[in-house]
Amino acid sequence: MKKLITGVAIVFGLILPSTYTLAAPPDDTFVVGLPTDTKGLEPAQISSRHTANIMKHMFGTLFFISEKGTLDPNLAESYSVSDDAKEYTFKLKEGLTCHDGEPLTAEDVAYTFNRVVDPDLAFVGNSAGFVFPSIDFQEARADSELEVTIVMGAPNHVALGLISEVYVHCKDSYEKMSKEEAAENPIGSGAYEFVKWDKGNQIVMKKAKGSAVSANFENLIWRVIPEASTRTAELIAGNVDMITNASPDQVDAIDASNSAKVQKVSGTRRMYVGFHQGEEYAVTEGGAAIQKAEVRRAIQYAVDVEAICANLLNAPCERATGLVNPNNAHPTLKPYPYNPEIAEYLLDQAGYPRDGNGVRFEITLEAGQGRYLNDKNVVLAICQYLDDIGIKTTCDIMDWSSVYVPKIRKKEAGPMFFLGSGGGTWNPLYDMSDLATVESGPNYTKWTNEEWFKGWKVINNSMDPYVIRREIDRMLEVFYNEGPWLLLYFQPDFYGVSNRVKWQERRDEEVDIFDASLAN
Amino acid sequence: MLVYILRRLPQTILVILGVTLITFIALQIGGDPTYLFVSERASPEEIIATRIKLGFDKPLYVQYLTYLKNLLLFDFGDSLYFRQPAMKVIFETLPATIELTIFSMLIAVFGSIPFGVYAAINRGKWLDGTLMAIAMLGQSVPNFWLGIMCILYISLNISWLPISGHVPFLMPIFQGDFMQGIKNFPTTVTYLLLPSFAVAFYSLSRNARLVRSSMLEVLSQDYVRTARAKGLTEYTVIMRHAMRNAWLPVVTIIGLEFGFMISGVVVVEVVFAWPGLGRTVFDAIAHRDIPLVQASVVVIALFVIIINLITDLIYAKLDPRIKL
Numbered sequence: 001m002k003k004l005i006t007g008v009a010i011v012f013g014l015i016l017p018s019t020y021t022l023a024a025p026p027d028d029t030f031v032v033g034l035p036t037d038t039k040g041l042e043p044a045q046i047s048s049r050h051t052a053n054i055m056k057h058m059f060g061t062l063f064f065i066s067e068k069g070t071l072d073p074n075l076a077e078s079y080s081v082s083d084d085a086k087e088y089t090f091k092l093k094e095g096l097t098c099h100d101g102e103p104l105t106a107e108d109v110a111y112t113f114n115r116v117v118d119p120d121l122a123f124v125g126n127s128a129g130f131v132f133p134s135i136d137f138q139e140a141r142a143d144s145e146l147e148v149t150i151v152m153g154a155p156n157h158v159a160l161g162l163i164s165e166v167y168v169h170c171k172d173s174y175e176k177m178s179k180e181e182a183a184e185n186p187i188g189s190g191a192y193e194f195v196k197w198d199k200g201n202q203i204v205m206k207k208a209k210g211s212a213v214s215a216n217f218e219n220l221i222w223r224v225i226p227e228a229s230t231r232t233a234e235l236i237a238g239n240v241d242m243i244t245n246a247s248p249d250q251v252d253a254i255d256a257s258n259s260a261k262v263q264k265v266s267g268t269r270r271m272y273v274g275f276h277q278g279e280e281y282a283v284t285e286g287g288a289a290i291q292k293a294e295v296r297r298a299i300q301y302a303v304d305v306e307a308i309c310a311n312l313l314n315a316p317c318e319r320a321t322g323l324v325n326p327n328n329a330h331p332t333l334k335p336y337p338y339n340p341e342i343a344e345y346l347l348d349q350a351g352y353p354r355d356g357n358g359v360r361f362e363i364t365l366e367a368g369q370g371r372y373l374n375d376k377n378v379v380l381a382i383c384q385y386l387d388d389i390g391i392k393t394t395c396d397i398m399d400w401s402s403v404y405v406p407k408i409r410k411k412e413a414g415p416m417f418f419l420g421s422g423g424g425t426w427n428p429l430y431d432m433s434d435l436a437t438v439e440s441g442p443n444y445t446k447w448t449n450e451e452w453f454k455g456w457k458v459i460n461n462s463m464d465p466y467v468i469r470r471e472i473d474r475m476l477e478v479f480y481n482e483g484p485w486l487l488l489y490f491q492p493d494f495y496g497v498s499n500r501v502k503w504q505e506r507r508d509e510e511v512d513i514f515d516a517s518l519a520n
Numbered sequence: 521m522l523v524y525i526l527r528r529l530p531q532t533i534l535v536i537l538g539v540t541l542i543t544f545i546a547l548q549i550g551g552d553p554t555y556l557f558v559s560e561r562a563s564p565e566e567i568i569a570t571r572i573k574l575g576f577d578k579p580l581y582v583q584y585l586t587y588l589k590n591l592l593l594f595d596f597g598d599s600l601y602f603r604q605p606a607m608k609v610i611f612e613t614l615p616a617t618i619e620l621t622i623f624s625m626l627i628a629v630f631g632s633i634p635f636g637v638y639a640a641i642n643r644g645k646w647l648d649g650t651l652m653a654i655a656m657l658g659q660s661v662p663n664f665w666l667g668i669m670c671i672l673y674i675s676l677n678i679s680w681l682p683i684s685g686h687v688p689f690l691m692p693i694f695q696g697d698f699m700q701g702i703k704n705f706p707t708t709v710t711y712l713l714l715p716s717f718a719v720a721f722y723s724l725s726r727n728a729r730l731v732r733s734s735m736l737e738v739l740s741q742d743y744v745r746t747a748r749a750k751g752l753t754e755y756t757v758i759m760r761h762a763m764r765n766a767w768l769p770v771v772t773i774i775g776l777e778f779g780f781m782i783s784g785v786v787v788v789e790v791v792f793a794w795p796g797l798g799r800t801v802f803d804a805i806a807h808r809d810i811p812l813v814q815a816s817v818v819v820i821a822l823f824v825i826i827i828n829l830i831t832d833l834i835y836a837k838l839d840p841r842i843k844l
Binding site: 036039040045124129179180183198199200201202223224225226227229230233234236237239399401402403405406409410441 | 550551552553554555556557558562570601602603604612613616668671672675676679683684685686688790791792793795796799800803806807808
C-alpha cells in the first residue's frame with residue numbers, strides 16, 4: 001500500500017508541473033470562448049451567427065457591413081448597378097489571392113455564387129436559403145479578370161447588403177474537393193487562414209499573408225466551451241480573451257474579478273410576442289380578441305418592458321417602436337409607455353370588459369425555452385402583466401428545438417407566441433423583410449394587412465430614396481398602430497472581455513477580431 | 521469460454537434491438553423534425569422534398585424497419601446536422617469519451633479499495649465514520665454540481681488543474697501517430713483529472729461502501745482467523761487472503777457501473793467542454809439528429825455489452841466456483 005501511494009505521488013509530481021501555465025494565451029494570440037461548435041466549415045452552408053463569426057475571419061466578402069451599418073469595400077473596391085437595377089457589377093481589388101496561393105479573380109467570385117445554387121450540392125444555409133431567394137438570384141458571370149456581375153430576377157434595395165453575406169473562395173481548390181472535404185478543409189480568402197479544427201474543442205487560425213483585410217493578432221483560436229459558468233471561469237482565469245453569450249447572472253462575478261469585465265450592448269435581435277392572425281386561432285376566444293387592432297394596441301400598454309430588461313436581463317433597454325432597429329427606425333414614433341390603466345380602458349372600449357371573475361378573455365402564450373436570454377422568465381412576466389389587466393393568460397413553455405421550432409415554422413404557434421428575429425443596422429428594409437409578403441417564411445403571425453403589404457409595391461417600383469423612405473415610415477406607422485407584434489425589446493448581448501485586450505463589440509451579434517489589440 | 525461468448529450472442533442482438541426501438545420511439549415523440557433541416561424561408565415544396573429525402577414521410581414502422589435493414593449492412597446513415605456519415609462523427613468523438621470513461625473507472629475501482637479497506641479495518645473508529653460520511657456525500661451530490669465546484673475551487677481559485685478543454689491521447693494513436701499520443705499523455709491526464717473525478721465520485725463512494733461491507737464479512741471468516749493464527753502480518757492477511765474474496769462484489773458491479781458512467785459522462789463533458797461522444801449525443805438529441813443519436817446509442821450499447829461480458833469472464837476467473 002505504501003508503495004502504491006508513493007508511486008501515485010511520483011506520477012502526480014511528474015504530471016502536475018506541466019499543467020498550469022499551459023492555458024494563458026501568448027501575446028500574439030487572441031482566444032474566443034464560444035458556446036457551441038460549428039457543424040461544418042463549408043462557406044455556402046453557414047446557418048448560425050456563431051459559425052458566421054468564425055467564417056468571416058477566414059473568408060472575404062465583396063463588401064462588408066461595418067459596425068456603424070455602412071457597406072464598405074472588402075474584396076471589391078467598387079460596384080455599379082445596371083439601369084434596370086437587376087445587375088450588380090463589382091470590380092475586385094488587384095492582387096487578391098486565396099490561402100492556397102491561387103489568385104482570386106472574377107471567375108472565382110462567379111464560381112462561388114453559382115456553386116451555392118448547384119442542385120447536386122443542395123445547400124440549405126443562409127446563402128442558399130435566405131440570400132439567394134431574397135435577391136432572386138439568376139446567375140453570376142465574370143465579365144473580365146476583375147469584374148464580376150451578379151444577376152437578379154428583380155430589383156432589390158437591399159441586394160448589396162445581402163450579397164455581402166456570401167463568403168468568397170477560389171474555384172480550383174473547391175472544384176477538387178467533395179462537399180464533405182470542403183466542410184472540413186476550408187481554403188479561404190480572408191484575414192486568417194485555417195490551421196486545424198479539433199471538433200468539439202477548438203478551431204485554430206493564423207494570419208494570412210497578403211490579405212485584403214488587416215488584423216492585429218497572428219493567431220486566432222475559437223474554443224468551444226458549452227457551459228456558461230465554465231466559460232466565465234476560463235475568462236476570469238485569463239485563459240480566454242473574450243466570451244460570447246456571457247450569462248447575465250454572472251455579470252457581477254466577471255466585473256468583480258480583476259481580470260475581465262462585461263461589455264453590454266443593445267443588440268439588433270427584435271424580441272416580440274406575435275399575435276397570430278390566422279383563421280385557425282380566430283375561432284378561439286383569445287384568438288378572436290387579438291384579431292382586433294384595438295385589442296392589440298391595448299396590450300401594448302400592459303407590459304413594462306423597461307422593468308423586464310432591468311430586472312430579468314440585467315441590462316437597461318429602450319422599448320422598440322417597430323420591427324426596425326433604432327438607427328433606421330421611424331423618426332418620430334415613441335415607444336408605448338407602460339400604463340395598465342390605459343390598457344384596461346382600451347380593452348373596455350374594444351368590447352372586452354371584465355366579467356364577474358375579473359377576466360376579460362382567456363388566451364395562451366406559447367414560447368420555447370433556452371434559446372433567448374432568460375426567455376422563460378420573460379415570458380412568465382408577460383403572462384403576469386396580462387393577467388393583471390384581466391387577460392387570463394396560460395403560459396405554455398416548451399422545448400425549443402424539438403417542439404417549438406417546428407410549431408413556429410409551420411405557423412401553428414399561437415394564439416400568442418414569444419420569438420426573436422435577427423436584424424441589422426444597415427438598412428430598414430432588411431429588418432422589414434420578415435414581412436415582405438404574406439407568404440414570407442418569417443410571417444409567423446399570418447398577417448395580411450393590405451396597408452402594409454401594398455407599401456412593398458411602392459418601394460420595389462421606386463429608385464428614389466426619398467419616396468422609399470417616406471413609404472417605409474408610412475408602413476412603420478401602420479405596424480405601430482395595427483401590427484401583429486407586441487413590441488418588446490432588442491435583445492442585449494453580453495460579452496466578457498479580458499483586461500488583457502481591447503475589443504469593440506457590435507450591435508448586430510457579429511464578432512470582429514480584426515481590430516482587437518493588446519490593452520498595453 | 522468461446523461457447524459462453526457465442527451463447528451471449530442472441531442476448532446481444534436482443535439488447536441492440538430493444539435499445540434501437542426504445543431510442544426510435546423516444547425520438548419520434550417530438551414529431552416531424554423536417555423543419556429543423558430546412559431554411560426559414562423554404563417554400564412548402566422544398567419542405568415536402570426535404571421530408572421525402574430524409575425519409576420522414578414514411579410510416580414510423582417503415583422508417584424503423586429501414587433503419588434495421590441498413591443496420592444489418594452496417595450502414596448507420598448520415599448525421600442530419602453535420603451532413604456526414606454518423607459513424608464518422610462518432611469515431612471522431614469516441615476516443616475522448618473512452619479516455620474519460622476508462623480514467624473514471626480506474627478512479628472509481630482502485631480508489632474505492634483503500635477507502636473501503638481502511639474503513640473496514642478501522643470499523644467503529646473515527647476514520648471509518650469519516651470515510652463513510654464522505655462516501656455518503658459522494659452518493660448524494662450530482663456530478664455536474666461537483667464538476668462546477670471543482671472548477672471553482674481547484675481550477676479557478678488555486679489554479680491547480682485546467683478548467684476545461686482536452687488534449688488527445690487516443691486519437692493520435694488511432695490515427696497512427698503513436699509517439700504523439702505518448703507525448704500528449706501527461707497533459708491529457710492533467711485535463712482528465714477533474715472531469716474523471718466528477719464522473720467517478722459517485723461510483724467510488726458506492727464501491728467503497730461495498731468493499732467495506734464485503735471486507736467486514738470476509739474478515740470474520742474462519743480462514744482469516746486461521747491466517748492470523750499462523751502469524752501472518754495483518755497486511756498479508758488482508759491483501760493476500762481477504763481482498764480476493766472481498767473484491768468479487770465490486771467486479772460484479774463494474775459491468776453495471778460502466779453503463780451508469782456513460783450517462784454521467786454526458787453532463788460532465790458539457791461542464792468541462794470535453795469533446796466526447798456524450799456531448800455529441802446531448803447536442804444531437806437537441807438537434808433531433810435521429811441517425812446520429814441512434815448510431816451513438818448502438819455503439820454505447822455494444823460497449824456496455826462487451827464490458828459486461830468481460831466482467832463475467834473475469835468474475836469466473838476470480839471465483840473458481842463460478843462455471844460459465
